[in-house]
Amino acid sequence: MTIDLKANTCPNREQRAGAINAYYGKATDLVREVRAGSLVNQEREFQQSSGCVLNFYLTTRVVTIRDAVMIVHAPVGCSSTSLLYREVYRRIPPSEGRPTDFDLHWLTTNIDEKDVVYGGADKLRHAIKEAQARYNPEAIFILASCTSGIIGEDIEGVVAEVQAEVEATLVPVHCEGIRSRIIQTAYDAFWHGVLKYLVRKPVKKQPDLVNIASMLSYTWQDRQEITRLLNRIGLRPNFIPEFATVEQLRIMGEAAVTAPICPTYTDYLSKGLEQEFGVPYFMYPSPVGIDHTDEWLRTIARFTGKEREVEELIREERATWVPKMDAIRADFARLRPDGKKVEILGSLGQGRLLTQVPYFEEIGVSSPAAIIQDFDNLVLDEVEQIIDQAGDFDVLVNTFQAAELSHITRSYDPDVALTCPFQGSAYKREKGATRIHALRGDARRWSAQAGYKGAIAYGNFLLQSLKNKAFQKTMLAKTPDTYQDWWYEQTDPLHYIKKEA
Amino acid sequence: MGTVTALRPKEENRYPGIAEAPRFSCALGGAYMATLATFGAVPILHSGAGCGMSQNFGQNFAAGLNGAGPQGNTSTPCSCLVEEHAVFGGEDKLRALIQSTTELVRGDLFAVVSGCVPALIGDDVGAVVKEFREKVPILHVNTAGFVGNSYKGYEQYLDAVIDQLLTPQTVVRKRVNLLGVVPYQHIFWKGNLQVLKDLLAAVGVEANMIFTEPDGLEALRRIPSAELNLVFSPWSGVPAARKLKEKFGTPFAVIPSVPVGPKDTSQFLQFLARRLQLRRSRVEAYIAKEEARTYRFAEYMADIAMMALPNAYTAVVADTGTAIGLTRYGSNELGWLPEIVIVTDDPPEESREEIVRSLTEGLESAVKPEVHFEIDAHKIRLLLREHTVQLVLASSLEKYLAVDELDAMQLSVAFPAYDRLIVDRTYAGYRGGLALMEDIAYKYGGPL
Ligand code: SF4
Numbered sequence: 001m002t003i004d005l006k007a008n009t010c011p012n013r014e015q016r017a018g019a020i021n022a023y024y025g026k027a028t029d030l031v032r033e034v035r036a037g038s039l040v041n042q043e044r045e046f047q048q049s050s051g052c053v054l055n056f057y058l059t060t061r062v063v064t065i066r067d068a069v070m071i072v073h074a075p076v077g078c079s080s081t082s083l084l085y086r087e088v089y090r091r092i093p094p095s096e097g098r099p100t101d102f103d104l105h106w107l108t109t110n111i112d113e114k115d116v117v118y119g120g121a122d123k124l125r126h127a128i129k130e131a132q133a134r135y136n137p138e139a140i141f142i143l144a145s146c147t148s149g150i151i152g153e154d155i156e157g158v159v160a161e162v163q164a165e166v167e168a169t170l171v172p173v174h175c176e177g178i179r180s181r182i183i184q185t186a187y188d189a190f191w192h193g194v195l196k197y198l199v200r201k202p203v204k205k206q207p208d209l210v211n212i213a214s215m216l217s218y219t220w221q222d223r224q225e226i227t228r229l230l231n232r233i234g235l236r237p238n239f240i241p242e243f244a245t246v247e248q249l250r251i252m253g254e255a256a257v258t259a260p261i262c263p264t265y266t267d268y269l270s271k272g273l274e275q276e277f278g279v280p281y282f283m284y285p286s287p288v289g290i291d292h293t294d295e296w297l298r299t300i301a302r303f304t305g306k307e308r309e310v311e312e313l314i315r316e317e318r319a320t321w322v323p324k325m326d327a328i329r330a331d332f333a334r335l336r337p338d339g340k341k342v343e344i345l346g347s348l349g350q351g352r353l354l355t356q357v358p359y360f361e362e363i364g365v366s367s368p369a370a371i372i373q374d375f376d377n378l379v380l381d382e383v384e385q386i387i388d389q390a391g392d393f394d395v396l397v398n399t400f401q402a403a404e405l406s407h408i409t410r411s412y413d414p415d416v417a418l419t420c421p422f423q424g425s426a427y428k429r430e431k432g433a434t435r436i437h438a439l440r441g442d443a444r445r446w447s448a449q450a451g452y453k454g455a456i457a458y459g460n461f462l463l464q465s466l467k468n469k470a471f472q473k474t475m476l477a478k479t480p481d482t483y484q485d486w487w488y489e490q491t492d493p494l495h496y497i498k499k500e501a
Numbered sequence: 502m503g504t505v506t507a508l509r510p511k512e513e514n515r516y517p518g519i520a521e522a523p524r525f526s527c528a529l530g531g532a533y534m535a536t537l538a539t540f541g542a543v544p545i546l547h548s549g550a551g552c553g554m555s556q557n558f559g560q561n562f563a564a565g566l567n568g569a570g571p572q573g574n575t576s577t578p579c580s581c582l583v584e585e586h587a588v589f590g591g592e593d594k595l596r597a598l599i600q601s602t603t604e605l606v607r608g609d610l611f612a613v614v615s616g617c618v619p620a621l622i623g624d625d626v627g628a629v630v631k632e633f634r635e636k637v638p639i640l641h642v643n644t645a646g647f648v649g650n651s652y653k654g655y656e657q658y659l660d661a662v663i664d665q666l667l668t669p670q671t672v673v674r675k676r677v678n679l680l681g682v683v684p685y686q687h688i689f690w691k692g693n694l695q696v697l698k699d700l701l702a703a704v705g706v707e708a709n710m711i712f713t714e715p716d717g718l719e720a721l722r723r724i725p726s727a728e729l730n731l732v733f734s735p736w737s738g739v740p741a742a743r744k745l746k747e748k749f750g751t752p753f754a755v756i757p758s759v760p761v762g763p764k765d766t767s768q769f770l771q772f773l774a775r776r777l778q779l780r781r782s783r784v785e786a787y788i789a790k791e792e793a794r795t796y797r798f799a800e801y802m803a804d805i806a807m808m809a810l811p812n813a814y815t816a817v818v819a820d821t822g823t824a825i826g827l828t829r830y831g832s833n834e835l836g837w838l839p840e841i842v843i844v845t846d847d848p849p850e851e852s853r854e855e856i857v858r859s860l861t862e863g864l865e866s867a868v869k870p871e872v873h874f875e876i877d878a879h880k881i882r883l884l885l886r887e888h889t890v891q892l893v894l895a896s897s898l899e900k901y902l903a904v905d906e907l908d909a910m911q912l913s914v915a916f917p918a919y920d921r922l923i924v925d926r927t928y929a930g931y932r933g934g935l936a937l938m939e940d941i942a943y944k945y946g947g948p949l
Contacts, residue, residue, distance in 0.1 A: 043594070045597040045598065045600070045601045046578065046597075046598065046601035046602065046605055047550075047578065047579060047580065047581045047598065048553075048575055048576060048577055048578055048579055049546060049550060049551070049552065049553025049554045049574065049575055049577045049578075049579040049581070050550050050551075050554060050575055050579075050581065051550060051551050051554045051555070052549045052550045052551025052552075052554075052555075053551070054551055055551035055552075055554065055555035056551065056554060056555050056557075056558055059555075060558075074646075075527050075617055075645075075646035075647040076518075076523060076525065076526065076527050076646065076650055077526040077527025077528075077529055077530045077552065077555070077556070077559070077616075077646040078527070078551075078555070078646065079559075080525070080526035080527070080530060080555060080556065080558070080559025080560065080563070081555040081557075081558040081559045082522070082559075083522055083524070083558070083559055083563055083898070083917045083919075084558055084562065084563070084917070084919045085522070086898065086901070087897050087898065087900045087901060087919060087920060088919055090901055105521060105879070106521060106522065107519055107520065107521050108518075108519070108520060108523065109516075109518070109519055110516075110518035110519055110520060110523070111647050112518060112647050112648075112649075113647055113648055115647070116621065116647050122516075123516050123518075123519060126515065126516050126519060127516070127519045130519060134521075134879055146549050146617055146618050146621075147617045147621065147646070147647060150587060150617075150618065150621045150622065151621065177549040177550065177551050177552075178549055178582060178583045178584050178586075178587055178618060179583070179584060180583065180584075181550075181581070181583055399550075400554070400575040401575075402575045402576045403576075403605065403606075420575075479571070480571070480607065481607065482571045482572065482576055482606060482607060483605055483606060483607065484604070484605055484606075484607060487605055496601055496605075498597075
């Protein structure tokens with residue numbers, strides 16, 4: 001696939017990679033069908049709110065770019081998620097390495113009834129100039145919405161026309177909510193804008209620079225850990241886009257390699273940087289768990305000529321962390337009186353599937369099934385590799401479908417259910433439940449998940465969840481269920497899938 | 502005297518809607534929040550897939566880190582419209598969704614809230630909802646994000662309730678409805694409603710909170726049986742009160758804010774005693790008892806109040822009701838000097854003069870606040886910089902600038918408040934002022 005930067009935007013994930021977000025079955029079947037291209041996405045007759053291409057993944061990320069302004073060209077509701085921007089992220093203490101130049105800004109064009117009829121181009125023009133005058137940013141990201149899309153706003157036209165009048169680089173992002181069922185389309189749309197408008201032709205390479213597109217769901221500590229490890233072998237991470245400067249986006253073409261934290265988040269960017277600027281990339285593994293952190297570092301080292309240094313680093317780090325991991329594994333092994341492995345059910349992104357299953361192996365727990373937000377053909381080989389290692393497993397593909405999650409959680413009845421922190425009452429369980437991840441604004445050490453430190457911190461975090469279930473049990477007993485009993489009595493979590501769609 | 506200052510020359514302010522971080526979401530957001538606040542009601546969003554989930558950060562968490570509850574956020578049924586619906590229409594999808602929701606989700610009332618996409622593609626949502634009217638209690642809030650903000654959505658929800666659900670009822674003496682407390686936008690909404698209800702119960706009045714009543718549907722249906730509607734805002738809830746008067750003849754009274762602290766609370770009770778012809782002696786006895794206790798307890802906080810903030814110049818940045826309540830309490834009971842008040846909920850033009858009066862008249866302080874109406878976080882910041890203040894009662898958007906740029910203490914008392922959990926905390930009623938001081942002193946914490 002070539003990336004066409006002359007186009008206004010990327011293709012949707014559905015077209016680019018055959019992405020789907022409704023499936024229940026064996027992992028092997030899923031991979032086979034996706035590879036054959038025989039799987040079409042299906043419509044649900046019962047569906048729950050789950051995020052769109054614009055919200056909340058994209059806005060919360062774009063707004064963190066330090067010397068840029070985000071303009072959401074939409075009615076006022078579409079940007080409300082970004083209200084938490086400034087103060088939440090600012091809670092990360094500068095002593096933990098948070099940059100101090102940290103004045104994040106965004107504007108809404110506040111599309112109203114009049115604009116819907118007469119168009120909002122004038123308003124957008126005005127907003128761009130206002131952003132330039134107020135904040136003097138390096139870049140202005142203009143985010144499209146359902147409404148701007150349906151009323152046919154010519155954002156490209158406005159950008160072409162206004163660019164001459166403002167100093168900031170204008171970057172339109174086509175993240176109209178209705179364009180795709182797959183949230184990950186948002187990432188591609190964003191990277192498309194970044195590649196097209198910001199990344200510059202490298203004047204000279206920086207052989208010690210490693211691009212790392214970091215997910216909001218990995219925490220500040222993860223970033224610190226990765227920095228620590230790379231610094232030890234004489235490399236520098238270029239973390240983008242969160243908390244980056246615009247300059248950091250511009251210099252991505254000068255880096256030695258683009259490394260993944262979440263492969264399918266980074267995919268479009270990685271491929272674009274290689275195609276346009278010759279920056280190599282890899283997709284697997286990510287630095288989660290001790291073994292995968294080793295491999296991740298080794299792969300980076302191969303691209304940067306640090307093979308010797310990395311082996312020394314890995315040796316030293318393993319000496320520190322492997323005994324701690326052994327202790328965690330021993331703790332897990334003791335937990336079930338019947339001698340069986342503790343079962344953990346996680347709901348995760350496609351990228352996390354590749355990290356979590358092996359990590360569970362490492363800490364000695366098993367996973368009866370995997371719940372994935374969406375699935376496409378970008379990492380099929382890697383998923384097959386996982387199946388080879390861990391054996392076949394059940395997969396439910398759904399994007400935050402709370403009723404389906406409740407169903408599958410109850411029918412598999414694992415020892416621990418990992419939930420996203422925003423899933424209503426999904427924490428109500430007879431057994432343990434805990435959150436699957438924190439967000440970047442959480443700078444506490446116990447929330448770490450990446451690198452060696454994170455492998456240990458997360459292992460301990462999971463152990464804690466098995467030691468007291470009072471909260472979940474009490475809430476289950478004392479509050480009513482959301483769904484009718486018949487829902488749990490029938491066996492199909494995808495009961496409401498429309499078979500013919 | 503208070504002044505309303507034009508921030509910029511007119512020509513520069515051609516698009517006042519364009520704003521940084523305005524403190525509300527869209528009308529869908531407001532109607533959706535009102536549905537979640539009606540216990541037993543199930544929202545059904547006919548909208549894009551992100552419209553519901555994004556309110557989790559933009560409304561629920563913004564109102565003091567609240568979870569959205571059993572029917573909120575990713576638990577909320579939604580038609581999740583995409584391009585093909587925009588082309589072929591979303592009515593079939595909605596029909597299937599309502600059908601499945603009524604089968605699967607436990608609820609007493611279903612509220613279809615339609616957003617921008619169906620409004621733009623011309624879905625006949627009303628017709629689809631009508632097909633279900635015989636089967637289940639169901640409402641249609643015909644809104645869209647672009648018709649207004651969350652406050653508008655609150656009004657539209659009440660409007661739908663009045664039009665589609667309510668029927669005339671026998672009026673019950675000494676029964677009132679509480680209007681104008683907007684769920685989530687008024688971050689202390691739950692505590693405010695409960696305190697008002699308890700206060701009224703103490704003087705023999707039965708209050709219907711509407712929101713957070715255990716049986717939400719029943720609470721809605723009871724609305725026409727009230728003798729009086731009490732609106733705790735100069736503007737929010739007023740349209741509903743007017744409509745209820747038109748339709749059911751219920752009179753209404755507008756109280757500019759939820760009363761904070763003993764003085765305003767006693768005044769409110771005395772007003773009510775006159776208006777509802779309550780037994781005077783009973784009300785006065787209650788007032789005397791509560792005041793005695795509250796002021797005796799005020800002695801416990803008086804030392805730290807004198808230590809931390811004696812006669813502080815204050816800035817208030819909040820929605821209308823919160824701004825009025827706190828400005829009055831600070832000025833009339835704590836001895837603060839209200840320097841500037843910025844009203845952030847974009848009240849309609851016609852109520853602004855009265856809001857300015859409520860904020861500037863009847864204050865003991867020799868300093869009267871400069872009053873601004875502003876939704877733009879950037880302009881609010883610039884306005885604050887023009888003043889020297891020692892205490893900033895605001896949203897958490899002002900958290901760092903108050904300390905770093907104004908050298909003042911800050912407490913988050915208004916939307917959005919991302920730095921504190923508010924479950925049933927409130928500054929309303931007799932105890933409310935003390936609660937405010939508890940929270941402020943927590944920030945101060947010394948030195949002694
Ligand atoms: S403004 Fe419209 S599209 Fe945006 S969240 Fe509100 S209803 Fe949805």
